[in-house]
Amino acid sequence: MKPLWSAWTRWLDREVDPRPLALVRIALPLCVLADLARLAQLGLLWDVFTPYAEGGLNRIESPHAVVWEWFGPNGPWVAFSTTVLCMALIMIGRWMRPAIVVGVLAYAQLGHVFPPGDRAIDRLIRTALLILLFSGADGAFAWGRKRLASVPAWPEHFLRLFLVLVYTSAGIAKLIQQPEWFSLTADPPLLRILIDPMASTLDPDFWAQFPVLFRVLGIATILLEVSSILLLTRWGPLWAIGGVLMHLGIWASMSLGMFSPGMLALYPVVLAPVLGRTLFRPAPSRRLG
Amino acid sequence: MKTLRATLVPLAAFALIWLAMPGASFVPKGYLSTPQARAAHQQRWGEPWTSLNVSAGILQRIREPIIAPIRGIQPVFRVAQSWHLYRDGPRPIRRMEVWVDTALVYRTGDPEYDWREGVFRNRRIRPMAESLVVRKKARNRLGIGRLIVQLATQDFPDASRVEIRSVWARRGKTPAVHHSMTATGPDWALEDSP
Numbered sequence: 217m218k219p220l221w222s223a224w225t226r227w228l229d230r231e232v233d234p235r236p237l238a239l240v241r242i243a244l245p246l247c248v249l250a251d252l253a254r255l256a257q258l259g260l261l262w263d264v265f266t267p268y269a270e271g272g273l274n275r276i277e278s279p280h281a282v283v284w285e286w287f288g289p290n291g292p293w294v295a296f297s298t299t300v301l302c303m304a305l306i307m308i309g310r311w312m313r314p315a316i317v318v319g320v321l322a323y324a325q326l327g328h329v330f331p332p333g334d335r336a337i338d339r340l341i342r343t344a345l346l347i348l349l350f351s352g353a354d355g356a357f358a359w360g361r362k363r364l365a366s367v368p369a370w371p372e373h374f375l376r377l378f379l380v381l382v383y384t385s386a387g388i389a390k391l392i393q394q395p396e397w398f399s400l401t402a403d404p405p406l407l408r409i410l411i412d413p414m415a416s417t418l419d420p421d422f423w424a425q426f427p428v429l430f431r432v433l434g435i436a437t438i439l440l441e442v443s444s445i446l447l448l449t450r451w452g453p454l455w456a457i458g459g460v461l462m463h464l465g466i467w468a469s470m471s472l473g474m475f476s477p478g479m480l481a482l483y484p485v486v487l488a489p490v491l492g493r494t495l496f497r498p499a500p501s502r503r504l505g
Numbered sequence: 506m507k508t509l510r511a512t513l514v515p516l517a518a519f520a521l522i523w524l525a526m527p528g529a530s531f532v533p534k535g536y537l538s539t540p541q542a543r544a545a546h547q548q549r550w551g552e553p554w555t556s557l558n559v560s561a562g563i564l565q566r567i568r569e570p571i572i573a574p575i576r577g578i579q580p581v582f583r584v585a586q587s588w589h590l591y592r593d594g595p596r597p598i599r600r601m602e603v604w605v606d607t608a609l610v611y612r613t614g615d616p617e618y619d620w621r622e623g624v625f626r627n628r629r630i631r632p633m634a635e636s637l638v639v640r641k642k643a644r645n646r647l648g649i650g651r652l653i654v655q656l657a658t659q660d661f662p663d664a665s666r667v668e669i670r671s672v673w674a675r676r677g678k679t680p681a682v683h684h685s686m687t688a689t690g691p692d693w694a695l696e697d698s699p
Contacts, residue, residue, distance in 0.1 A: 225511045251628070258624050263652055273633065273648035280580040324583035332636075332645060333629025339586040346582065370514055377518060385527040385588035392531050394593045408594030411676075413614035414635045420598050420614075424676055473628025 231366035234355030236488035240375070241312070241353035243481035244341050245303035247474045248323065252300060254473075264330050265292035274330050281328035292329045298322035306345070309358025316349045337478040340382065344482055347374050372485045376447045379482060383459075387441030397438050403427065406434035416470050437462060447486055456486040524572055524579075528561075530587045534569055536562035599638045600680070601625065602670040603653055605661045612672075613638075621656055638671040641684040641697065650695045654688045665690045 255261055266272030270289070283291030302319025305311050320342050327334030352367025396402040407430035411420035423430075440462060446455040460483060467476035484491060537543050537559045547555045579585040600613035603620065610620035613634075625634050630652075636643040637650070650669055657667045668687045674680035685698040 221511070225507055228511055228514060229507070255627065255629065258627055260624065260627065260630065264629055268648055271651070273630075273645065273652055275645055275648055280583070320582055324581065327583045328580075330629065332632050334583065335628065335632070336586050336588065336590060339584050342582055343584045346584070374514075374518065374521075378521065381522065381525040381527060382588045382590075385525060386590040388528040389531070389587070389589035390592050392528060393589075396593075403596075405593045408596060409591050410594070411598070412594045413598060413600050414638060415594075415631070417614065420676065471626045471628070471631065473631075475628070 228368070228370050230369040232369040232372055232488065233492055234352050234364050234367040235357065236484040236491055237348070237351050237353040237367065237372060238309070238356035238358070239484035239491075240344070240482055241309065241348055242307050242357060243484070244344055244348075244478070245307040245319070247478045247481055248303045248341060249300065249307070250477075251474045252296070261296070264333060265296060265326070274332060276331050278328035278331050281325065283325045283329065292326070295322045295325040295329065299326055306348075309354040309361060312354040312358075313349055316345050320345050335473075335475070337473075337475045341478055341481075343378060344375060347371055347378065372488060373448070375482060375485045376452065379486065380444045380447050383441045383444035383447075387438050387444070390438055390441070397434050400431065404430040404434050406430045406437060410469055415472065418469050433465075450489075453487050453490045456483055459483065459486070520575060523568060524575060525586075525588060526568065527588075529565060529568060530589075532561050532565040534565060536565060538562060538566070595639075596675075597673045598676060598680070599674075599683075600672050601634050601638050602672050603657065604666075604668040604670065605657050605664045606666050610657070610661075620660070624652075624656070637669070638683075641671075646686065646697075647695055650686050650688070654693050654695065658690070658693065667693075 255264060263271075263273050267284075267289075268275045281291075283295045285291075287294045299319055299322040302315040302322060305315035306319060323338070323342060327338055348371065351371030352364060353371070354361065355364035355367045357363075390397050390405070394405050396405050404427055407424065407427055410416050410418050410430065411423050413420065436458075440455070440458045444455065444459075446452060460480065463476040463479050466472065537546055537555075543555065543559055546558060550558075576585065600615075601611070602609060602613075602618075603611040609618050611622065611625065612618040613625070624630055630649065633643075633645045633649040637646045640646075653669055654667050657664055666687065666689045668685055670685040671683045672680045673683040682698075686695050687698070688695045
């Protein structure tokens with residue numbers, strides 16, 4: 217038992233270049249900030265974060281929206297300002313840990329205030345930020361800090377495990393609920409998803425002429441999702457090329473806001489071995505850190 | 506510190522896997538828990554499917570009591586999610602239309618009628634527009650309806666009537682109005698179609 221325990225602690229002691237984790241630390245809050253900025257640009261902040269009784273959009277109340285009790289009608293604005301401030305701090309790498317705790321709590325409150333607009337990607341970003349809380353993600357590209365030579369590797373593995381769970385769940389759910397994903401004759405489900413005008417930007421009349429294309433892409437999507445366990449192996453970067461292509465395809469064909477950029481924000485840890493050999497070589501000067 | 510980390514990291518990984526176990530949300534709590542249900546499954550599907558499904562049911566009954574207390578913490582961070590993402594798309598082609606008096610100003614996905622498209626396409630508003638189009642009595646229809654009327658009266662100050670239509674069509678067929686809401690000035694109260 218002792219050799220096993222020693223091997224386990226040695227594995228946990230392994231260290232990696234902090235830059236892939238730092239890129240995730242920068243990209244995730246950037247997505248949140250860009251998303252909230254877009255909401256402000258459209259002039260929708262008031263409509264989204266005001267109760268229905270006072271002229272807002274949402275009638276679905278979450279019992280966990282405690283900001284109303286704590287700060288009254290200003291609650292959502294306190295949550296909004298706190299989220300923006302904390303995301304900015306996480307991004308620049310200052311007071312990262314307290315900023316993640318407070319920022320995730322405030323961001324969660326924004327979700328409770330307006331549940332219809334709080335989607336899977338918001339939950340994914342919050343979960344990923346909570347994983348970063350225990351990482352050395354502020355060991356590089358952090359304002360006023362020198363870059364560390366290395367940080368513990370386990371948060372990188374944890375983020376990869378999280379991605380595996382997300383993709384595998386998505387793949388299995390598709391197969392359980394809709395066997396037509398593997399049918400060679402039925403109407404391809406991917407075609408239905410990608411020509412639904414409410415979520416997609418593709419012209420239904422034009423693209424419906426190519427069912428075979430969507431059948432092949434649909435099968436490729438399922439195979440990619442259920443094979444995501446490869447992310448935990450040395451084949452991870454290779455798998456990630458498929459993942460990147462899938463998310464770029466979704467980004468180009470659907471109007472899902474920050475879904476694709478939010479998912480891609482986690483990819484630096486998947487592509488860490490490739491980044492280590494290419495982008496991060498030769499080692500940058502200290503000024504970068 | 507090393508021992509603590511070596512204990513806590515696998516515990517956290519176990520909690521993550523246990524909470525987000527792929528496919529678990531499709532297994533009902535009492536799935537194949539009675540001999541009768543197992544026998545019926547065995548007769549229909551045989552092996553190894555029956556053993557696999559019985560195991561999934563047993564695993565779910567072990568899993569549920571363990572995740573119950575962890576689930577209590579999830580709303581604080583609002584991280585609970587099934588991760589099903591997109592499983593299927595709708596068979597009919599459904600769109601939202603906004604008519605101001607007798608003029609069509611917005612139709613989902615139509616570049617010719619793109620009034621305030623950025624608003625209706627925004628990822629936080631789109632789910633509300635979608636449920637308005639799918640369900641006649643969508644719970645949030647009055648909220649988004651009120652926003653549409655407010656924006657329309659702002660952009661078309663001479664308007665006297667705003668209609669929000671849910672238009673459905675089978676692929677390649679002529680679309681028809683499935684349901685609608687109308688607001689008429691000066692009070693602009695929204696009314697559902699009969």
